[in-house]
Amino acid sequence: MWQAATAYPDPAVQILHPSFAKYRVTLAAVERLSTGFRWAEGPVWFGDGRYLLWSDIPNDRILRWDEETGATSVFRKPSNFANGNTRDRQGRLVTCEHGGRRVTRTEYDGTITVLIDRFQGKPLNSPNDVVVKSDDTVWFSDPPFGILGDYEGHKSSQELPQNLYRFDPRTGETTVVGGEIEGPNGLAFSPDEKILYVVECRSNPRRILAYDVVDDGMRLTNRRILIDAGPGTPDGFRVDEDGNLWCGWGMGDPELDGVMVFSPQGEPIGRIALPERCANLCFGGRKRNRLFMAASQSIYALYVNTRGAACWW
Secondary structure, eight states: OOOOOOOSSSEEEESSSGGGGGGGTTTOOEEEEEEOOOOOOEEEEETTTEEEEEETTTTEEEEETTTTOEEEEEESOOOEEEEEEEEOSSSSSEEEETTTTTEEETTTTOEEEEEEEEEEEEEEOOOOOEETTTTOOOEEEOOGGGSSSSSSOOOOOOSSOEEEEETTTTTTEEEEESSSOOSSEEEOOOTTTSEEEOOOOOOOSSSSEEEEEETTTEEEEEEEEEEEEETTTOOOOBTTTTOOOEEOSSSGGGGOEEEEOOOOOEEEEEEEESSOOOEEEEESTTTSSSEEETTTTTEEEEEEESSSSOOOO
């Protein structure tokens, strides 16, 4: 059961390494902004409108929380069982859809453009999470989770491997940049975009992989394990301006539920304890220093003493 902090500093914000102390705002506490969802995912911040969007996958909708009023409303329903969301470099919403087995872009007038729904003539599995690089290319993971049943999509047959893709909207070209990943899930670039981090959520143990981005952003190389999650369950994550990884975490053991923070070297430095598993998160607010956490049935927020990386959405 959720209980707001009654004292500062909030004991939910835990320092695991001295280097994390500077990121904790002593007089800031975890807040629960909204609740009542089935599975919250894919938060993305719209600073120009001062609102947060996120997916409620089983309820087939995208929701909106307004910073000015604190009100939660439905942004889109049905959403085609939307999962991961981000923004492109023109500020447009880019969404992974389990139901449509596609990646879409919402235009300024609200119309929806399909960016990709097939590869080599076969339907995608169920695009999961997505990031847009500074060159406008769209990188997304495509595990089969949304076609395994009818709860978070439509049960269907898998026709493609579980790939990591790069889509170039200027040319329409799609390439596989990562294969042989057991359950590719969340992904994020380092602040300088020289490294791509990817969650492998069906390996045992689960882990976060790192790749070098080479050939002018066209190819990945030097695959390596950055973080061994042990009993933890990493899902979606974001990177701050110092290159730290803020990772949704949990499931199974309540002591693991919340957010884990790792240094660029993969060392655990901090933790934010939540009463629910955190699936994904993003930085937002006027200074990009507010962490929004999509955690199972609720949305939580915490002010931190860092900012999301420049490629933060």
